Amino acid sequence: MSPTSFTLHDGTSIPWLAWGNATGTTKERALDDGKIALDAGIRHIDTAQNYQTEVQTGQSIQKAGLEKSAVYVTSKCMSLKSTVTHSWAPVPLEDVRASIQGSLDKLGFVPDLYLIHNPFVAPRGEGNLKKLWKIFEELKDEGKLKSIGVSNFRPQDIEAILDGARYKPVVNQIEFHPYTLAHLEPLLELQAKHGILIESYGGLTPILRHPTGGPLKQVLERIALRLTHKYGEGIDQAAVLLLWLKAQRAVAVTASGNPERIGKLAKVYQSEWELDPEEVEEISRVGKTIHYRHYRIHMEEDFPIPDLPQQ
Ligand SMILES: NC(=O)c1ccc[n+]([C@@H]2O[C@H](COP(=O)([O-])OP(=O)(O)OC[C@H]3O[C@@H](n4cnc5c(N)ncnc54)[C@H](OP(=O)(O)O)[C@@H]3O)[C@@H](O)[C@H]2O)c1
Incomplete structure (x- = not known):
């Protein structure tokens, strides 16, 4: 039976697919869409202080009539973007504890997983990131x-x-899909060495955000068709990319504000569907022939990108 969770190096289990409430309309509809996702069978919600959806995340579990223990929740420590300078405002180290307590109060429980949202949550300065981790x-x-x-x-x-x-x-949540694979190789090696799992966001970028779909377009179409014939259900390219993430042992943090597509995500999460090893290898190999990132942030600062085309 295909597992619905991965084991983290601290011995706990994490559902391999999460519904995030920061995408499109999901932010404003975090309570109602969260309930739709839970009703459909999704059991992992990804929230964060700066999505301002922690209260609604807790409420959606109640509204779905579920015990907290049935739902895995991830949240993240705040780093606000200045509306003036557009740079990240760090959290002073002396305020970190209060800031995290704010998350717990809003959620109404201790989240299963709590992340530093990005390295700039720590104030600039030698050793501050390490001090933040120590807290x-x-x-x-x-x-x-x-x-x-x-x-x-x-x-x-x-x-x-x-x-x-x-x-x-236990995890590093990053933009991760086949078109970031070539760039991220050194990071993935480091993570593998220390047992740090990949959590992928933006995983559907090759089909949603790349201007043409890139070299994987036909590969994904072909695999989606084969799986549809094999399993007798409409399996789309989004499902193929999510199954590729699962084959990489990456937690897929995805989203939808559309009830029908939320249902499809839940179906992929609960299904026994699998790619053939050759298909996993082909998606990786073809993905690595270009470099394309949607969330441009700092990941390319002091972390050189490969000399590859974007298309
Ligand atoms: N740590 C970070 O810095 C960070 C950054 C970004 C995101 N995240 C987290 O990751 C979550 C997901 O991020 P993302 O939006 O980048 O993920 P994504 O999985 O790449 O894209 C989600 C989008 O896919 C669409 N979609 C879902 N199923 C589909 C299907 N079957 N066919 C076609 N389109 C489909 C949805 O659109 P519809 O709503 O129209 O269905 C939704 O807008 C966020 O909500 C957040 O929780 C974290």
């Missing part, structure tokens, strides 16, 4: 956090917190 470690020891991890960390950011760490991050 996460202390909160975990005190039972105020459970699993702890990071997001949008480059190799140097991960190395900075691993230096002297008592707990390694």
Whole structure:
């Protein structure tokens, strides 16, 4: 039977697909769409302080009539973008505990996984990222956090917190799909070495955001058709990309504000559908022939991109 969760290196389980409430209309409709996702069978919600959806995330679990223990919840520590300078405003280290307590209060429980949203949550300055991680470690020891991890960390950011760490991050949530594969290879190697799982956001970028679909367009179409014949159900290219993520042992943090597509995501999550190993390899190989990223943020700063075309 195809597993619905992965085991993190701290021994806990994480459902391999999450519904996020930061995409499109899901932010404004986090309560109602969250209930639709839970009713459909999704069991992992991805929220964050700066999505301002933590309250609605907790409420959606109640509205769906589920115990908290039935639903895995990820949240993230805030880093606000200045509306004037458009740069990230860090959280002063002395305010981190209060900031995280704010998350717990809004959610109404301790989230299963709590992340540093990006390396700029820590104030600039030598050693501050490490100090921020140390606070996460202390909160975990005190039972105020459970699993702890990071997001949008480059190799140097991960190395900075691993230096002297008592707990390694369990995940790094990053834009991850076949078109980021060539760039991310050094990061993925580092993560594999330390057992840090990939959480993918933007995983549907090749079909949704790349201007032409790129070299995978026909490959994904062909595989979707084969799976549709094999399993006798309409399996689309989005499903193929999500199954590729699963084959990489990456948690797929995806989203939809459309009830029909939410149902499709839930179906992929619960299904036994699998790609052939040759299909997994082909998607990776073809994906690596270009470099295309949608969320442009800092991941390409001091982390050189490969000399590859975008198309
Ligand atoms: N850590 C970070 O910095 C970070 C950054 C970005 C995102 N995230 C998290 O990741 C979540 C997902 O991010 P994302 O939007 O980039 O994920 P994505 O999976 O690449 O894209 C989600 C989009 O896919 C569409 N979709 C869903 N099923 C589909 C299907 N079968 N066919 C075609 N389109 C389909 C949805 O549109 P419809 O609504 O129209 O169905 C939705 O807008 C966010 O909500 C957030 O929780 C985290």
